[in-house]
Amino acid sequence: MGDSKSDDVRSWSGPIEQMDEDERRALIDAMTADDRPGVTVTEALRNNWLEIWYQPKIDFKRKCLAGAEALARIHHPQFGVLLPGAFLADAEEDSLAELTEHALLVTMSDWAMFDEAGFNLHLAINVPAGVLFRMPITELVAEYRPKWERWPGVIIEVTEDQIVSDIALAQEIAAELRGSAISIAIDDFGAGYSSFSSLRNLPFAELKIDRSFVRDCATDTANAAICHTAIDLANRFGSAAVAEGIETQTDLQALMAMGCDFGQGVLIAPPMPKERFLDLLRQRMDKPRADATAERPGAKHVDRVA
Numbered sequence: 001m002g003d004s005k006s007d008d009v010r011s012w013s014g015p016i017e018q019m020d021e022d023e024r025r026a027l028i029d030a031m032t033a034d035d036r037p038g039v040t041v042t043e044a045l046r047n048n049w050l051e052i053w054y055q056p057k058i059d060f061k062r063k064c065l066a067g068a069e070a071l072a073r074i075h076h077p078q079f080g081v082l083l084p085g086a087f088l089a090d091a092e093e094d095s096l097a098e099l100t101e102h103a104l105l106v107t108m109s110d111w112a113m114f115d116e117a118g119f120n121l122h123l124a125i126n127v128p129a130g131v132l133f134r135m136p137i138t139e140l141v142a143e144y145r146p147k148w149e150r151w152p153g154v155i156i157e158v159t160e161d162q163i164v165s166d167i168a169l170a171q172e173i174a175a176e177l178r179g180s181a182i183s184i185a186i187d188d189f190g191a192g193y194s195s196f197s198s199l200r201n202l203p204f205a206e207l208k209i210d211r212s213f214v215r216d217c218a219t220d221t222a223n224a225a226i227c228h229t230a231i232d233l234a235n236r237f238g239s240a241a242v243a244e245g246i247e248t249q250t251d252l253q254a255l256m257a258m259g260c261d262f263g264q265g266v267l268i269a270p271p272m273p274k275e276r277f278l279d280l281l282r283q284r285m286d287k288p289r290a291d292a293t294a295e296r297p298g299a300k301h302v303d304r305v306a
C-alpha cells in the first residue's frame with residue numbers, strides 16, 4: 001500500500017496525467033516549435049477548424065481542481081493541430097475579436113458540461129487587450145452566461161505588457177467589470193514591466209507568473225526570488241498567484257513551499273480537447289476517494305473553488 005495521498009485519485013496535488021519524461025519533453029518541444037504553415041484565423045473560423053482546448057489548473061492549498069484555461073487551437077485537416085504561435089501573431093484584429101467571442105461563448109457553454117460531470121470550474125479565456133477595449137463583453141456574458149446560481153463567472157486573461165500599453169483604459173475597463181461575473185487575470189506577469197503604481201488601480205483576481213520565471217525556480221535563485229515576490233504581491237493585493245508552465249516536479253514542490261495558490265503546466269496536465277478533459281473528470285468522479293476524511297461520501301461538486 002502506498003500512502004493515502006498518492007492513492008487518493010480525487011486529490012489534485014500533482015500530475016493529473018502520468019507521462020514519462022520523454023513524452024513530456026516531446027510535448028513541450030512541440031508546444032514551443034516555431035512552425036507557421038500559414039493558416040489564418042479567418043480561414044479556420046470559416047472552415048470550422050477552430051477548437052477550444054482546456055488546460056487544468058489546480059489549487060495547491062485545497063488540493064483540488066480549481067478550473068481550466070481555455071486555449072485556442074486550429075485543427076487543420078492536413079497540418080494537424082496548430083498552436084496559437086502559428087496563427088495569432090499575424091491575425092487581424094477583426095478575426096481576433098471573432099475568435100475571442102467564440103472562446104467566450106464556447107467556454108460558458110462547456111461550463112455546464114463540466115458541472116454536469118460534477119466539477120464547478122472557474123474557466124479562463126485569453127483576451128487580447130485590443131479586443132477587450134472594443135468587445136461588448138458584459139453584454140455578451142449577461143446574455144449567454146449559464147443561468148445557474150453556482151456559476152462562478154469567467155476569468156479574462158490579459159497580458160501584462162498589453163495592460164501596460166494603455167494602463168488608463170485598462171483601469172477604466174477593470175472599474176466597469178468590478179462586481180460583475182468577469183474577473184481579470186494578469187497574464188505572463190513579470191515579462192511586461194508594469195509598475196506598482198499601475199497595478200494599484202487595477203483590480204485583478206490573479207497574477208499569472210510568466211513561465212520563464214517558473215522554469216527552474218527550485219534551483220535558479222533569481223527566478224525563485226521573482227516567484228516569491230510575485231506571490232507576495234498577489235497576496236497583498238488580496239489576489240491569487242498562479243504559476244504557469246510548470247514542467248518539473250521539483251519546481252512544483254518549490255512553488256507549493258513558496259505559498260503559490262494555483263498552478264498549471266505540462267507536468268500537471270497539458271492542454272487537451274474538451275472530450276478528453278471531460279473523460280478525465282468523469283474518471284475521477286467514478287473512483288471512490290481513498291482519504292475518507294476529505295469529504296462527505298457522495299457529495300457532488302466537491303471540487304468547487306471560489
Ligand code: G
Nearest residue numbers: 028031071126188244245246247265266267
Ligand atoms: O501565456 P499563456 O499562459 O496564455 O500561454 C498559454 C500557452 O502556453 C498555451 O498555448 C500552451 O500550449 C502553452 N503551455 C501550457 N503549459 C505549458 C508548459 O508547461 N510549458 C510550456 N513551454 N508551454 C506551456
Ligand code: MN
Nearest residue numbers: 069126157187
Ligand atoms: Mn493565458
